[in-house]
Amino acid sequence: MKREEAIDVLEHIAALYPKVEMSRKKAKVLLPALMEMEYAGVMTKLRKFTTKYPYPPTIAEIAAYPKMPNEHLENIKKWQEEANKVSEQTKQQFRMQLEKLIIQKVNHENYKL
Structure with a gap:
């Protein structure tokens, strides 16, 4: 004010x-x-x-303070918009690579035991 x-x-x-x-x-x-x-x-x-x-x-x-924008919510919206622009093929390739990485990590951890 x-x-x-x-x-x-x-x-x-x-x-x-x-x-x-x-x-x-x-x-x-x-x-x-x-x-x-x-x-x-x-x-x-x-x-x-x-x-x-x-x-x-x-x-x-x-006391009454002005409402501040929620930066985290704004970032999430921005990331969702960006994700919507990525092709399904690219998303599928990413999922496959992530699955391989997870399997490698699990196998590596099991090997240590």
Whole structure:
């Protein structure tokens, strides 16, 4: 979120909970943490929080971080697309070579015993 939005969150907290002292020092500490979050999500959580609890929320209780892309899932999708481009003949040859390698490995391990 932007700095102005983070300030707005703190102003909402101060308005909803008048007993909360919102000093410059406190705001200076909280702003960087809020700026890493998503404004709409934080405001939604703040709204829900105020309907349940009479005390002010901690930043952790109203935290809402932007969704990050799942790199592993993206890699798997990319690999599946690449695998779909490989011909069946090439896949069959690979399977045969893999089977031979497995048999060799098993026979080699049995020989050691």
